[in-house]
Amino acid sequence: MLLEKHQELITELLSRYPVKRSALLPLLNLAQREEGYVSEAAMKEIAKILDLTPPQVYETATFYTMLNLKPIGKFHIQICKSIMCGLVGSDDLIQWLQNRLGIRVGQTTGDRLFTLSAVECLGSCGTAPMMQINDDYYEQLTAEKVGRVLEDLRREGTSPLKSGPFMFPQPAGSR
Amino acid sequence: MPQYEKILLKNMEQPGYSGSLQDYERTGGYQALRKVLKGISPADVTDIVKNSGLRGRGGAGFPTGVKWSFVPKDHPGPKYLCCNADESEPGTFKDRQLMERDPHQLLEGMVLTCYAIGAQTGYIYIRGEFRLGATILERAIEEAKQAGYIGQNVLGSGLTANIYVHAGAGAYICGEETALLESLEGKRGMPRFKPPFPATHGLYQQPTVVNNVETLANIPHIVTRGAEWFASIGAPPRSTGTRIFCLSGHVKWPGNYEVPMGITFRELIFENGGGMRSDSKKLKGIIPGGASAAFFTEEHLDVKLDFESVAQAGSMLGSGGVTVMEEGTSMVWAAMRLMEFFYHESCGKCTPCREGSSWLLQTLQRIWARRGRAEDLDMLLDLCKNIEGRTICAFGDAEVAPVVSTLRYWRNEYEELIREAEVTRPAKGEIPVFTH
Numbered sequence A: 001m002l003l004e005k006h007q008e009l010i011t012e013l014l015s016r017y018p019v020k021r022s023a024l025l026p027l028l029n030l031a032q033r034e035e036g037y038v039s040e041a042a043m044k045e046i047a048k049i050l051d052l053t054p055p056q057v058y059e060t061a062t063f064y065t066m067l068n069l070k071p072i073g074k075f076h077i078q079i080c081k082s083i084m085c086g087l088v089g090s091d092d093l094i095q096w097l098q099n100r101l102g103i104r105v106g107q108t109t110g111d112r113l114f115t116l117s118a119v120e121c122l123g124s125c126g127t128a129p130m131m132q133i134n135d136d137y138y139e140q141l142t143a144e145k146v147g148r149v150l151e152d153l154r155r156e157g158t159s160p161l162k163s164g165p166f167m168f169p170q171p172a173g174s175r
Numbered sequence B: 001m002p003q004y005e006k007i008l009l010k011n012m013e014q015p016g017y018s019g020s021l022q023d024y025e026r027t028g029g030y031q032a033l034r035k036v037l038k039g040i041s042p043a044d045v046t047d048i049v050k051n052s053g054l055r056g057r058g059g060a061g062f063p064t065g066v067k068w069s070f071v072p073k074d075h076p077g078p079k080y081l082c083c084n085a086d087e088s089e090p091g092t093f094k095d096r097q098l099m100e101r102d103p104h105q106l107l108e109g110m111v112l113t114c115y116a117i118g119a120q121t122g123y124i125y126i127r128g129e130f131r132l133g134a135t136i137l138e139r140a141i142e143e144a145k146q147a148g149y150i151g152q153n154v155l156g157s158g159l160t161a162n163i164y165v166h167a168g169a170g171a172y173i174c175g176e177e178t179a180l181l182e183s184l185e186g187k188r189g190m191p192r193f194k195p196p197f198p199a200t201h202g203l204y205q206q207p208t209v210v211n212n213v214e215t216l217a218n219i220p221h222i223v224t225r226g227a228e229w230f231a232s233i234g235a236p237p238r239s240t241g242t243r244i245f246c247l248s249g250h251v252k253w254p255g256n257y258e259v260p261m262g263i264t265f266r267e268l269i270f271e272n273g274g275g276m277r278s279d280s281k282k283l284k285g286i287i288p289g290g291a292s293a294a295f296f297t298e299e300h301l302d303v304k305l306d307f308e309s310v311a312q313a314g315s316m317l318g319s320g321g322v323t324v325m326e327e328g329t330s331m332v333w334a335a336m337r338l339m340e341f342f343y344h345e346s347c348g349k350c351t352p353c354r355e356g357s358s359w360l361l362q363t364l365q366r367i368w369a370r371r372g373r374a375e376d377l378d379m380l381l382d383l384c385k386n387i388e389g390r391t392i393c394a395f396g397d398a399e400v401a402p403v404v405s406t407l408r409y410w411r412n413e414y415e416e417l418i419r420e421a422e423v424t425r426p427a428k429g430e431i432p433v434f435t436h
């Protein structure tokens, strides 16, 4: 249960807003971090915490594409398919990923490790093509780099190829 | 490459600059706030911003000081500031850099704005995908609180300015200011009818200012160096200051370039961006201001990047995203790919947008799949006419811009595909249709 586990955080979140309902997205995001998706039980609990009805929570949750209402794989690969990425090869990468993982966009691998989604612009079009996996961005992708990221994730659960604080282009003389 | 004095990216481009409070203070950070609290009235801060000519960097380009002055001074209840950090307009990636590399610049701008409009609370509505940015901002807020720049009794002045990060959960429309407010209230992010405007009836129906990240990041510099200084940069009197243009697509060096407004597309693309990615290919098209802006052609290369010039040439400066397309790019494909975005992101509130985006997409897909019909082009234009200007927010105008402008400049490409209609598969070497 969310409340039991995150009492302090939830109290702090609620204190940020004069109206309880404003904490709805933060709580839905929290629930998703907890379980990988937003379960019906979590929505019911959130409704209780915020004095809402479960349909009010559900109607809001269904509006936002980041909220998964069904379980997904451990690593959620969201590759950008919008036009700026498309201009520099994202379609080929999506194809490559489908082949490598043996699944289509929208599916999860049999071992429940990877779910593949093709999404709209993630705000990193200057370093395209790009993808997000769980919290992390991976940019200036090539098939080779994506392959390495997948291997890292399989082995270590994380990859050093993820982006740090963003600045592009890097000014001459830095680093 | 010509060098211009940068304002917003100056600090972060110093070697070793980490964006910590210490770094920010060392480069003169929070001096604007100290200066104001020593005796510049809120009305005077608003006047300084008004006189600087600063206009919003989020898309619409509304004069910032004027917007602030619409907030009622004698309002008995709370007022709010919302920083629009939704940055979801395809082609735009500047706010991300401003937040991740120099968060205190934004925070100082927000505290100053809270002071000017009399708000005690500011929310940063950041798109949910920017997890790193949100974490960096949370940390910076903590630092600033410890140092007394944020919170109760800022620097002992009696000013209260609480600032919170509020993450969205994936919806482009939440960048529209009233949809942002709905979302911040915990609802579906659907735009509100205007008027009333947020300045009088905003968050929780209280007076509210919504400003973009880049807009707010300019405030400390304007306060420190003065309205006249700012107004002398760029293309005064209507387009003052610098802009961070986000260059993407088929250029050699894509990325964020902060330049004074009023340089030409040619300078931005060929000097800053190093020209075309492939020397043998000519430039074919430009999206001048994010996905919502009407396309330009190579004939527009000498148009100046300021609000008026771009508008006069038939498009808009928008969010500052400039995308370059080389020879060989299918403009029908480009319009279709953009329409996939608009179809996916239409919030569904207004019928012309909800139904129209689906019709537009289906028609474009049909043409691209070589199954178009001769009458499709007129139908596309007719659909656009029935969407534009008939929706609550500017999303409707945005979604028709790529269709109308590609049809204006590259109608022959559409006609050619329709002539090929009996061939059902895309020819070899062309960008494949991606469907799922």
Ligand SMILES: Cc1cc2nc3c(=O)[nH]c(=O)nc-3n(C[C@H](O)[C@H](O)[C@H](O)COP(=O)(O)O)c2cc1C
Binding pocket: B055, B056, B057, B058, B059, B060, B061, B062, B064, B084, B085, B086, B087, B088, B089, B172, B173, B174, B175, B176, B177, B178, B210, B211, B212, B213, B215, B216, B393, B394, B395, B398
């Ligand atoms: C569909 C739509 C999406 C928008 N997305 C954004 C956005 O992501 N970021 C932003 O700052 N402004 C966005 N805007 C503009 C805002 O509505 C608003 O004009 C802006 O935040 C005001 O701030 P400014 O005056 O500082 O530019 C969008 C507008 C529309 C119609």
Ligand code: FES
Binding pocket: A080, A081, A082, A083, A084, A085, A086, A120, A121, A122, A123, A124, A125, A128, A130, B090, B091, B092
């Ligand atoms: S188009 Fe892919 S990140 Fe913007």
